[in-house]
Amino acid sequence: MENLIKKLEQMVDVKSFVKKREDLYFLTAREEQIIVLLAYLKEKEGFNHLAFLQAVDYIEDNKFMLTYMLYNLDKKMNLGINVFIDREKASMTSIHSLWHHAWQYQRELHELFGIDFPGSPRVKESFVLEGWDEMPPMRRDFDTLEYVERTFYPRPGRSTNDPKDYMKEKKYKNFVDSPKLRR
Amino acid sequence: MEKKYIDEIEKEMKLANEGLPEHERKFFSDARPSRIEPLNKHLENFVNWARSKSLWILAFGTGCGSTELRPLMTARFDISRYGISGRPTPRQASVFVIGGYASMKTIKRIVRSYEQMQGPKYVIALGSCTINGGMYYDSYNTINRIDYYIPVDIYIAGCMPRPEALIAGFEELKAKIRKGECDGMNKYADNFDWYKENQKKIIKDWNMPDYNW
Amino acid sequence: MIKNSESKYKDFVADRSKYPQEENGKPVIDLSSHKYTKIWQGPQHPGVTGNMSVELIVTGDEIVDAKTRVGYLHRGFEKLMERRRYIQCFPIVCRICVPEPDTNEYCVSAAMEDLAGIEIPEKAKWLRTLNLEMSRLANFLMWIGGQAGSLGMGAISQWTMAMRDYWLDLFEELTGGRVYHMYMIPGGVRKDLPDGFEEKARELIIRTRDLLYDIERVFFNNSIVKSRLIGLGIITPEMVAEYGIVGPNARACGVENDIRINNPYVKYAELNVKMITATEGDAYARAKVRYREMHQTLDLITEIFDKMPAGGEIQAKLPNVLHWKIPAGQTYVKAESTRGEHGFYMVSDGTKYPRRVFARGASYTHSISVLEKLAVNISISDLAALMVSVHSCPPEIER
Numbered sequence: 001m002e003n004l005i006k007k008l009e010q011m012v013d014v015k016s017f018v019k020k021r022e023d024l025y026f027l028t029a030r031e032e033q034i035i036v037l038l039a040y041l042k043e044k045e046g047f048n049h050l051a052f053l054q055a056v057d058y059i060e061d062n063k064f065m066l067t068y069m070l071y072n073l074d075k076k077m078n079l080g081i082n083v084f085i086d087r088e089k090a091s092m093t094s095i096h097s098l099w100h101h102a103w104q105y106q107r108e109l110h111e112l113f114g115i116d117f118p119g120s121p122r123v124k125e126s127f128v129l130e131g132w133d134e135m136p137p138m139r140r141d142f143d144t145l146e147y148v149e150r151t152f153y154p155r156p157g158r159s160t161n162d163p164k165d166y167m168k169e170k171k172y173k174n175f176v177d178s179p180k181l182r183r
Numbered sequence: 184m185e186k187k188y189i190d191e192i193e194k195e196m197k198l199a200n201e202g203l204p205e206h207e208r209k210f211f212s213d214a215r216p217s218r219i220e221p222l223n224k225h226l227e228n229f230v231n232w233a234r235s236k237s238l239w240i241l242a243f244g245t246g247c248g249s250t251e252l253r254p255l256m257t258a259r260f261d262i263s264r265y266g267i268s269g270r271p272t273p274r275q276a277s278v279f280v281i282g283g284y285a286s287m288k289t290i291k292r293i294v295r296s297y298e299q300m301q302g303p304k305y306v307i308a309l310g311s312c313t314i315n316g317g318m319y320y321d322s323y324n325t326i327n328r329i330d331y332y333i334p335v336d337i338y339i340a341g342c343m344p345r346p347e348a349l350i351a352g353f354e355e356l357k358a359k360i361r362k363g364e365c366d367g368m369n370k371y372a373d374n375f376d377w378y379k380e381n382q383k384k385i386i387k388d389w390n391m392p393d394y395n396w
Numbered sequence: 397m398i399k400n401s402e403s404k405y406k407d408f409v410a411d412r413s414k415y416p417q418e419e420n421g422k423p424v425i426d427l428s429s430h431k432y433t434k435i436w437q438g439p440q441h442p443g444v445t446g447n448m449s450v451e452l453i454v455t456g457d458e459i460v461d462a463k464t465r466v467g468y469l470h471r472g473f474e475k476l477m478e479r480r481r482y483i484q485c486f487p488i489v490c491r492i493c494v495p496e497p498d499t500n501e502y503c504v505s506a507a508m509e510d511l512a513g514i515e516i517p518e519k520a521k522w523l524r525t526l527n528l529e530m531s532r533l534a535n536f537l538m539w540i541g542g543q544a545g546s547l548g549m550g551a552i553s554q555w556t557m558a559m560r561d562y563w564l565d566l567f568e569e570l571t572g573g574r575v576y577h578m579y580m581i582p583g584g585v586r587k588d589l590p591d592g593f594e595e596k597a598r599e600l601i602i603r604t605r606d607l608l609y610d611i612e613r614v615f616f617n618n619s620i621v622k623s624r625l626i627g628l629g630i631i632t633p634e635m636v637a638e639y640g641i642v643g644p645n646a647r648a649c650g651v652e653n654d655i656r657i658n659n660p661y662v663k664y665a666e667l668n669v670k671m672i673t674a675t676e677g678d679a680y681a682r683a684k685v686r687y688r689e690m691h692q693t694l695d696l697i698t699e700i701f702d703k704m705p706a707g708g709e710i711q712a713k714l715p716n717v718l719h720w721k722i723p724a725g726q727t728y729v730k731a732e733s734t735r736g737e738h739g740f741y742m743v744s745d746g747t748k749y750p751r752r753v754f755a756r757g758a759s760y761t762h763s764i765s766v767l768e769k770l771a772v773n774i775s776i777s778d779l780a781a782l783m784v785s786v787h788s789c790p791p792e793i794e795r
Contacts, residue, residue: 020727021510023659048637051728052760056743056752067741069728073651076658078728100638101765128467128794129324130288131387137323137475144475145321151385152327155315243440244447246469247494247791250575253538257558271440288468289447292439318488321479322472343575 001025001077004045012037026080034083035093038068042098047072047079053095053105055113059140062087064115068095085115094120112138216372219302227363234277234303235357241276241300242269245293246283248310248343260346265353273299278356281335283343284312284325290332291386297333302368305360307352308335311342318342331381334367431455437779439468445542445783446494446790448763454776462771462779464764470794477753482508483582483717485750490576492755493792495538497576498531499733500755503740505582506661506729507753511744512722519708520584521662526700527570527579528662528731533604533693534563535734536686539787543683544615546780547624552615559607562600569593584711594701601694608690616684628679629770629782639769640761643736645786648685649677655732667699679785686734721748735759735787757792764793 001019005027008014012033018026029037041047047070056065068081085092094117095102106117111127114136126132135142148154221227244252255262256269270276273296285293297306308329311317316327329335336359339352359365371378432453439447447468453461473492477485489504490497502524509516537560541553564574569590571577579586615621636646636653646653652671656664672688674681714720724746730739736758743752766786771779 020725024728026726049642050640051737051739052741052754052756054741054752054754067726069741073653073658078659078730080726080728099640101640101761104761104764126467128470130291130467133387137472140478142323142475144323144472144479147323148321148327152316153331153381154320154327157315247491250494253557254561254564257554257561259558259561284471286468286470288470289439292468318491319471319476322476324470324472345574 008037008040011040023076024078024080026082028082028084031083031085031092034068034081035095035098037081038070038095038098041070041079045072046074047077049073050099050102051078053102053109055109055115055138057087057113057138057140059087064090064113066092066109066115090114091116091118094118094123096120112136114139215375216298216368218369218372221363228361231361231363235360237266238278238305238353238356239268239270239276240278240280241273241296242271243279243292243296244282245285245289246281246310246312248282248312249280250282251343251346251349252280252282255346255349260350262350262353265350267353273297274301276300277303278305278307280307280309281313281329283310284317284319285329286324287326287385290326290329290382294333294382294386303365304368305336305356305365306333306367307337307339307356309339309341309344309349309352311340314338314340326385332378334370334378336365336367432460437776445788448783448788448790448793450767450771450779450783452771452776452779457775457777459771459774459776459779462768464767466763466790466794469791473755473795474753477750479749481718481748482720482722482750485753486581487578489755490578491791492795493733493738493757493789494575495789496531496535496733498527498580499731499738500740501578501580502528502662503729503731503738503755504742504753505580506731507727507740507742508582508722510727510729511725511742512720514583514712514714516584516712517709519588519705520710520712522700522704523585523589523710524580525663525667526697526704527577527585529693529696529700530563530567532734533690533697534560534567536690536693537563537604539686539734539784540611540615540683540690543781543784544621546784547621549615549621552611555607555610559604562603566593566597566600569596581711582717583714584709586710588710597697597701601698605691605694608687608694612687616687622680624778624781625680625683625785626678628774628778629785631677631766631770633677635766635769639766641736641766642758643732643734643787644682644685644689645736645762645766647672648674648681650675653737655730655737659730661729661731663700666703667696669696679781682785719748721746722750733758735762735789738792755792755795757789757795759786759788760793762786763788763790 005017012029014027014029014037016028020026049071051069051071054067056067058065063084064087066083066085070079070081071077072079083092090113092115094106096106103121103123106120107123107125108127109115110117110123111129117123134147137144222230254260277300279297279300281293297304308314312319312325313329313335316325319325320327326332337352337356339348341348356365432455434451434453437450437452439449441447449465451463451465452459473488476488486501486504489500492500537556541556544552567577568574570593571579571586631641631645631649633649633651635641636649636651642653650673652673654669654671656669657671670692672685672692674685722744724744726741726743728739728741730737732738738758739756741754741756742750745751763786767783767788770782770786774782
């Protein structure tokens with residue numbers, strides 16, 4: 001695996017190579033070079049199974065982190081490639097020419113996160129939502145509890161057991177005053 | 184699917200297809216559901232007894248609660264000895280078993296299927312997700328209380344309810360029918376505006392899937 | 397298609413290659429020309445697939461174009477899990493795949509343990525393996541009932557659902573619930589085997605094996621089943637990488653893709669797991685592969701009972717789970733479910749709430765891309781058999 005990283009570092013700009021387990025590695029790549037990297041890994045190195053393409057919302061850094069997870073059947077290795085893109089104008093190169101099923105993941109990301117993949121087929125179709133006109137629901141600034149209370153009719157009489165309040169009530173009644181308990 | 188018809192829907196609509204554009208009006212019925220008055224006392228008792236002995240359920244598994252409908256039809260919990268069997272279309276069924284949570288897409292189909300069933304019709308709501316939302320109470324895609332959208336006769340709690348609990352629920356429904364208290368259909372016809380307003384608040388896309396015949 | 401060389405209707409044109417007109421390999425479909433009809437096979441599921449609908453364009457009886465519509469069971473799990481603490485995520489995650497909930501529990505517990513660096517004791521690993529194998533068997537039994545039911549043989553569905561009920565009774569003794577178990581908590585398992593469990597399980601294995609031999613006589617040696625399933629939905633080995641096909645669908649074309657052998661997880665390295673493949677790649681071969689995997693599952697359960705140590709710890713020491721903070725990182729854990737590779741991708745950021753949890757359902761591509769490709773040029777009555785043969789499970793596609 002280390003030989004592979006040396007080869008890749010001469011071709012593209014990859015950073016922060018992390019070994020998570022014996023068979024799982026993570027890389028960070030740049031957005032412009034992703035097609036070159038994935039095509040090289042798919043054709044020459046045998047990473048020809050795309051497991052998924054997903055996004056993580058880092059709202060405090062104003063970025064989305066996309067993850068491409070590849071699998072090599074001969075060497076039995078998983079490789080995860082992270083790409084950071086901008087959150088305001090979220091758009092990414094489409095990889096539908098490499099795999100025939102990549103448009104599904106791109107359709108889901110477009111609907112649930114609002115990330116645009118220009119050129120990908122069938123990316124504007126609806127995946128799971130019907131008649132949805134709010135912001136993309138998986139973004140972190142979409143408050144789902146407030147939406148639920150506004151749209152649906154919650155039945156009254158529901159009480160939540162927040163673990164901290166419950167513990168305070170049942171066990172540590174003098175939690176705040178007792179000096180010996182470590183918080 | 185264009186969104187221009189949403190602007191045309193007004194709040195105080197009376198009919199189901201009022202306010203829709205011309206080419207979509209024929210998909211929805213013009214008439215409101217009507218009440219069915221009970222017959223005279225002895226005949227109604229006899230007819231209710233007959234109805235309770237042969238309830239046919241609509242075989243549409245709407246949520247994860249319907250995984251326990253299949254073991255019901257095997258020889259261990261044999262439900263056909265109660266006269267109950269699963270039918271494929273709403274026109275042949277009289278009980279609608281709503282299994283669990285209902286997402287936005289599914290609630291539109293549930294409302295459609297319920298309106299297509301012939302009266303008298305009954306609804307059994309299975310699982311805690313129909314009572315107050317269950318564990319998906321804060322999900323943006325599932326509804327919290329199903330009796331604001333269609334009338335419900337019996338609730339069966341659990342996650343998921345065992346097949347024996349389902350059979351007990353059916354027995355309760357039969358006792359309720361024989362007493363003459365199962366009135367969901369008339370309740371729907373009387374409060375049609377209220378039900379429709381609730382439904383239209385969450386179902387924003389009334390268009391049928393497009394056919395070309 | 398119709399072979400018409402010796403029939404008396406010599407003028408009858410049975411050559412289907414003439415229409416639809418094709419352009420660049422895709423059919424030119426003109427809906428207003430009254431040659432094509434667009435119908436919708438709706439969310440009522442034929443067989444045991446789940447709520448998923450297929451929008452079809454047909455000419456007569458033959459499908460020309462198909463589009464899958466999912467979303468009837470979307471509950472937004474990933475958004476719900478961002479609002480819950482790590483231990484609160486655990487009880488809801490088994491509802492992601494309704495017929496086989498244990499793979500989800502294992503994956504989420506293993507992901508939390510991977511991120512937090514916790515090692516679980518030996519007995520707990522054996523019990524987890526036993527639980528996973530039993531749930532694979534229960535799901536396979538339901539699947540073969542669905543495959544026969546979609547062809548019209550409802551009797552096999554009655555036999556297998558009844559046998560699955562006995563296995564669910566065993567689950568209830570072990571974990572307390574028939575369908576949703578919530579047994580593999582992070583750190584180990586909840587309970588040890590009760591007394592008398594092993595004898596009951598061994599007796600049930602013998603009964604299940606007799607049922608499987610019955611099914612082989614009635615289903616696999618049946619001329620109607622053979623003429624309907626052989627040649628239906630052929631998957632070639634080149635399609636496996638292009639379309640992301642995993643599980644028995646890939647193994648039935650010859651690709652050796654089994655996570656229990658390639659990247660073994662709990663205790664599979666010490667068991668005698670063989671790779672089961674076939675070469676034809678059609679629906680009959682897939683059914684055969686799954687049938688042989690059912691036999692292998694019964695052998696593995698017997699082997700687990702022979703090799704499992706009698707006593708031992710079942711739970712590792714965890715910090716106070718209500719205030720559990722996992723250090724920042726990302727991981728991906730896979731397990732082999734009946735449909736293929738079922739994985740969980742978890743990203744944590746050092747607080748009490750997970751940043752992102754993603755469940756990669758095994759049939760994500762099977763139901764959408766693969767089905768849309770395989771459904772062309774078959775008749776409408778074979779569509780239900782094809783949907784069950786690629787074993788789609790819509791709750792895990794749309795979570």
